[in-house]
Amino acid sequence: MNSKNSLIQIKGLRDGLLISLGEGEWHELEALLFEQIDERSSFFSGARLALDVGKQVLRVVNLTKLRDELSERSISLWAVVSDEPKTVQTAQLLGLATRISKQRPQEVARPKAAKDVEKEEVVLWVERTLRSGTRIEHNGHVVVMGDVNPGAEIVAAGNILVWGRLRGSVHVGADIEGQPADENTDAFVCALTMTPTRLQIASEIENRVGGKTSQKAVKISLKNGEFQTEVWNAK
Amino acid sequence: MSAKIVTITSGKGGVGKTTAIASLGIALASRGQKVVCVDGDIGLRNLDVIMGLENRIVYDIVDIVEGRCRLRQAMIRDKRLPGLFLIPAAQTRDKMAVSPSDMMRLGDDLREEVDWVLIDSPAGIERGFKNAIAPADRVLVLTNPEISAVRDADRVIGILEAEEKGSPSLILNRVNHEMVKKQEMLSPEDVLDLLAIDLIGIVPEDKSVLIAANQGAPIALDKESRAGQAFRNIAARMMGDDVPYMDLEEQGGLWKRISKLTGRN
Numbered sequence: 001m002n003s004k005n006s007l008i009q010i011k012g013l014r015d016g017l018l019i020s021l022g023e024g025e026w027h028e029l030e031a032l033l034f035e036q037i038d039e040r041s042s043f044f045s046g047a048r049l050a051l052d053v054g055k056q057v058l059r060v061v062n063l064t065k066l067r068d069e070l071s072e073r074s075i076s077l078w079a080v081v082s083d084e085p086k087t088v089q090t091a092q093l094l095g096l097a098t099r100i101s102k103q104r105p106q107e108v109a110r111p112k113a114a115k116d117v118e119k120e121e122v123v124l125w126v127e128r129t130l131r132s133g134t135r136i137e138h139n140g141h142v143v144v145m146g147d148v149n150p151g152a153e154i155v156a157a158g159n160i161l162v163w164g165r166l167r168g169s170v171h172v173g174a175d176i177e178g179q180p181a182d183e184n185t186d187a188f189v190c191a192l193t194m195t196p197t198r199l200q201i202a203s204e205i206e207n208r209v210g211g212k213t214s215q216k217a218v219k220i221s222l223k224n225g226e227f228q229t230e231v232w233n234a235k
Numbered sequence: 236m237s238a239k240i241v242t243i244t245s246g247k248g249g250v251g252k253t254t255a256i257a258s259l260g261i262a263l264a265s266r267g268q269k270v271v272c273v274d275g276d277i278g279l280r281n282l283d284v285i286m287g288l289e290n291r292i293v294y295d296i297v298d299i300v301e302g303r304c305r306l307r308q309a310m311i312r313d314k315r316l317p318g319l320f321l322i323p324a325a326q327t328r329d330k331m332a333v334s335p336s337d338m339m340r341l342g343d344d345l346r347e348e349v350d351w352v353l354i355d356s357p358a359g360i361e362r363g364f365k366n367a368i369a370p371a372d373r374v375l376v377l378t379n380p381e382i383s384a385v386r387d388a389d390r391v392i393g394i395l396e397a398e399e400k401g402s403p404s405l406i407l408n409r410v411n412h413e414m415v416k417k418q419e420m421l422s423p424e425d426v427l428d429l430l431a432i433d434l435i436g437i438v439p440e441d442k443s444v445l446i447a448a449n450q451g452a453p454i455a456l457d458k459e460s461r462a463g464q465a466f467r468n469i470a471a472r473m474m475g476d477d478v479p480y481m482d483l484e485e486q487g488g489l490w491k492r493i494s495k496l497t498g499r500n
Contacts, residue, residue: 131393
């Protein structure tokens with residue numbers, strides 16, 4: 001198969017290597033990757049590696065195995081880039097970066113209409129407590145069934161709802177691609193207990209450090225550029 | 236024999252991991268168990284000093300991994316307890332000298348030799364930490380009631396959960412009862428509330444820990460010390476005994492609430 005090499009593309013980045021994998025069965029791609037690495041082990045040894053896995057769905061076991069095997073070869077995996085939300089989530093769970101620079105989104109100028117649809121409809125459902133060091137970035141709404149601990153971060157293009165205690169940092173209405181024009185000032189944050197270390201809606205920042213703890217579920221939104229807090233009343 | 240491999244880790248440095256390993260090793264060995272303590276902090280070894288065995292080191296963990304000695308040659312027998320051994324770290328190498336799969340192999344070999352393998356993880360969440368948790372059947376996260384230490388512990392617990400290592404248990408070290416009472420220190424309840432994992436022991440702050448460590452005689456040997464008693468209790472809980480939490484001073488109420496919180500009485 002002469003397409004073998006085209007399945008794995010290696011590029012130099014400013015601070016390491018980027019390997020892009022083509023489509024195919026994960027275990028075959030993985031084997032192919034290590035074959036290439038072992039052929040030129042001195043070139044790869046000590047490298048900082050970012051991996052673009054495309055649409056591949058990877059679980060924690062896949063990524064930890066990959067990272068450990070790379071680490072055996074003195075290669076440190078620092079980023080996994082993917083178009084698949086599941087894989088991105090896995091990588092974030094393991095503390096790996098999921099974007100290598102601003103370059104990528106600029107290269108691919110996505111049609112704006114498609115993006116708005118995503119913001120409206122895509123909800124990321126997180127059914128666990130987000131511990132310190134976890135960062136979730138999502139081009140849509142985020143719902144957390146659990147706590148958001150100090151040191152955890154959520155950045156969402158849409159709204160964030162925390163069914164638990166919010167004690168970390170949240171940014172709603174963010175433009176994930178970093179264009180201020182696309183920010184959403186209508187976005188809001190809801191939590192059962194609201195004591196975030198930092199809260200941002202679009203480009204407005206509220207530092208609530210030392211603020212009073214609300215024992216009731218609240219919703220925080222922007223009204224005429226001012227933060228307003230509403231107590232949730234089911235009646 | 237088929238040993239249980241237990242790793243103690245914390246994220247933050249200086250919270251008392253090494254002292255805890257030495258103390259638990261002694262406490263388990265005093266109960267007739269065969270125990271090997273493994274120093275995972277390659278390049279910055281300390282466990283040998285705390286255990287008072289530094290001048291008996293011939294071979295270390297890197298020598299085992301790189302095949303320069305047999306496993307038993309690197310196991311240093313404790314002066315006081317015949318069932319206690321130490322595998323020291325190498326001082327002149329770094330964490331990259333050993334890989335997670337080397338640690339898994341070492342763990343499997345040690346399982347045949349002893350009842351307990353206690354691994355001392357270095358601070359941080361990098362290679363040394365990955366090495367230390369790789370072979371573990373059970374992980375104990377140790378923290379102090381300080382905001383920075385608790386946040387690091389939270390990070391470590393997150394990583395352990397992500398790596399599907401199972402939920403770790405918590406050792407809360409250096410709790411100063413007076414300061415908690417005056418609300419100058421996080422209470423054990425605050426810490427448990429945030430970390431939301433099982434508690435296996437609370438160790439009170441105790442000056443004699445430092446003195447004992449400097450003399451190479453870990454605190455668990457000191458029958459008078461409350462910290463020593465706390466570590467002996469943790470060892471008993473590791474062996475499956477249901478040991479009540481120590482009633483620290485006159486304020487029984489707090490500790491009762493904690494007992495309730497953790498389902499022990």
